[in-house]
Amino acid sequence: MLRFLTAGESHGKALVTIIEGVPAGLALDLDAITLDLRRRQTGYGRGRRMAIESDRAEPLSGIRHGLSTGAPIALLIPNKDWENWQRTMYVEAAMPAEATGADRLPVTRPRPGHADLAGFVKYGHDDMRNVLERASARETAARVAVGAIARQLLLAVGAEIVSHVVSIGSAGLADRLTVTFDRVRALAADSPLHCADPGVERQMIAEIDRAREAGDTMGGSFEVIAHDVPPGLGSYVQWDRKLDGRLAQALMSIPAIKAVGIGRGPAVADVPGSRVHDEILPALPGRNIRGDAPVGVARPTNNAGGLEGGVTNGEDLRVIAYMKPISTLMKPLRSVDLATMTESPAAIERSDVCAVPAAAVVGEAMVAFVLADAVIEKFGADSIDELVRNWKAFRARTAARFERP
Numbered sequence: 001m002l003r004f005l006t007a008g009e010s011h012g013k014a015l016v017t018i019i020e021g022v023p024a025g026l027a028l029d030l031d032a033i034t035l036d037l038r039r040r041q042t043g044y045g046r047g048r049r050m051a052i053e054s055d056r057a058e059p060l061s062g063i064r065h066g067l068s069t070g071a072p073i074a075l076l077i078p079n080k081d082w083e084n085w086q087r088t089m090y091v092e093a094a095m096p097a098e099a100t101g102a103d104r105l106p107v108t109r110p111r112p113g114h115a116d117l118a119g120f121v122k123y124g125h126d127d128m129r130n131v132l133e134r135a136s137a138r139e140t141a142a143r144v145a146v147g148a149i150a151r152q153l154l155l156a157v158g159a160e161i162v163s164h165v166v167s168i169g170s171a172g173l174a175d176r177l178t179v180t181f182d183r184v185r186a187l188a189a190d191s192p193l194h195c196a197d198p199g200v201e202r203q204m205i206a207e208i209d210r211a212r213e214a215g216d217t218m219g220g221s222f223e224v225i226a227h228d229v230p231p232g233l234g235s236y237v238q239w240d241r242k243l244d245g246r247l248a249q250a251l252m253s254i255p256a257i258k259a260v261g262i263g264r265g266p267a268v269a270d271v272p273g274s275r276v277h278d279e280i281l282p283a284l285p286g287r288n289i290r291g292d293a294p295v296g297v298a299r300p301t302n303n304a305g306g307l308e309g310g311v312t313n314g315e316d317l318r319v320i321a322y323m324k325p326i327s328t329l330m331k332p333l334r335s336v337d338l339a340t341m342t343e344s345p346a347a348i349e350r351s352d353v354c355a356v357p358a359a360a361v362v363g364e365a366m367v368a369f370v371l372a373d374a375v376i377e378k379f380g381a382d383s384i385d386e387l388v389r390n391w392k393a394f395r396a397r398t399a400a401r402f403e404r405p
């Protein structure tokens with residue numbers, strides 16, 4: 001329904017993305033794309049590259065007079081750092097005379113944990129620069145731009161997405177499910193780690209500082225919360241239509257994400273069913289299905305994270321993702337120089353100490369994309385008016401089915 005591709009190298013000229021399937025007539029706030037791109041660049045633990053870039057997406061197609069036309073939307077995000085890399089990253093057969101920046105040596109010492117060695121084997125490159133330039137998380141800037149558009153489509157059906165950092169190393173929130181959507185939405189955009197507990201955030205900062213001093217890196221986890229998601233997205237009838245599976249794939253595709261949990265996540269394996277499943281009670285007095293409740297029953301808990309049977313149930317959608325520490329270490333691990341086949345410390349590239357807050361913004365974008373795709377699938381339409389009309393009709397019909405006889 002909705003699909004996108006990205007292209008671009010970390011130190012190439014630009015990143016590009018093409019998004020297809022956005023219904024016509026969606027009013028697009030281009031500043032909102034820039035704001036999301038900026039959010040991805042911030043967070044305690046980021047490296048010096050982010051001081052060079054000020055990411056901005058230039059729309060090339062598919063938008064006219066502020067509205068989507070239904071045609072593919074192409075976005076271009078220039079890499080300012082290209083200035084410093086032309087003599088390493090030029091596309092011509094021979095280096096152009098006017099190329100600027102440094103002419104860097106080939107990368108031959110793979111970093112454990114990175115795609116370097118895998119790419120050397122798979123694509124037959126001798127210079128692993130060809131691998132790391134594309135495997136770089138810089139690509140996620142393009143995904144965030146896609147997510148910013150998906151988010152605007154979701155707003156047309158009332159859904160909103162936020163994220164917060166749950167843990168960095170051993171510092172983490174005791175019970176993240178008690179952190180509400182409203183509490184996360186109220187966090188300051190420029191808070192260092194976007195953690196809901198200032199005391200825990202200070203411990204997280206200390207973890208990052210310790211890692212930096214040791215020439216090491218830190219991973220962690222973040223949670224994405226989507227609020228007022230229409231119920232009935234996804235399906236239980238076929239494996240590849242289950243929304244939990246689609247969300248897991250989308251989040252696992254973010255560089256360094258090693259595990260994904262829905263709702264209470266892996267902890268559901270530790271306790272009996274009576275402590276996992278969310279009871280279904282008559283609607284709370286005063287909470288009218290025609291008002292803010294997407295489904296006319298009350299759920300005292302949300303361990304399921306808004307998904308049952310791979311279908312949204314109207315509760316907040318909650319997904320947690322776990323990120324490994326970044327694989328570029330300033331105090332490098334042992335590796336092999338593949339040019340000489342001798343033991344040698346892994347290559348060092350300028351990098352981040354911790355990028356969990358940035359990954360959380362990318363996580364929001366991927367969740368926004370999956371949900372927007374599912375919304376188009378359920379309320380399917382070529383124009384946004386048609387989509388909103390279908391959604392409203394579904395909402396009214398659902399409301400009527402929950403009225404007391």
Ligand code: EPS
Pocket residue numbers: 010047048049050081132135136137138139140141255328350351352
């Ligand atoms: C970047 C993510 C990281 C940064 C990169 C920009 O990429 P990688 O996954 O390759 O470590 O290190 O910046 C640089 C490569 C650099 O020159 O500092 C991003 O998210 O934009």
